Amino acid sequence: MHILETAVVSRKTAKDGKLEITRETARRLGDSGSTVLVNVEGIEGDGTVVSMPCQCRGEMNHTVHVFLESALLRSLPAQSAVNLVSDSDTDPIRVQVLRV
Numbered sequence: 001m002h003i004l005e006t007a008v009v010s011r012k013t014a015k016d017g018k019l020e021i022t023r024e025t026a027r028r029l030g031d032s033g034s035t036v037l038v039n040v041e042g043i044e045g046d047g048t049v050v051s052m053p054c055q056c057r058g059e060m061n062h063t064v065h066v067f068l069e070s071a072l073l074r075s076l077p078a079q080s081a082v083n084l085v086s087d088s089d090t091d092p093i094r095v096q097v098l099r100v
Helices: 023-029 071-075
Strands: 002-008 018-021 035-040 043-054 063-069 081-086 093-099
Touching: 002 018, 002 023, 018 023, 023 043, 023 063, 035 071, 043 071
Parallel strands: 035 093
Antiparallel strands: 002 081, 018 063, 035 043, 043 063, 081 093
16 A cells, blocks of 8 residues: 555535645646546545646746546545555555544
């Protein structure tokens, strides 16, 4: 088992199914638009690596945020900590809820 990263679920995730991930994790999962298999609490489904530009740090400082997007992620409780876990390149990315 390899923990790719630990993340905190935002309050927006329940609405849009997007969990923000680091660029390093995104690179391991594939380029933006890549499809990955996701397992949340034992339920499997498709996920996608997506990037979104924003101006969260001011108009002159354009940043790009990277997300794992899946309808399954909408079930995660806001502010819970989760591990993104992978056993191999072909296994689903498991999302393990650590605490609420």
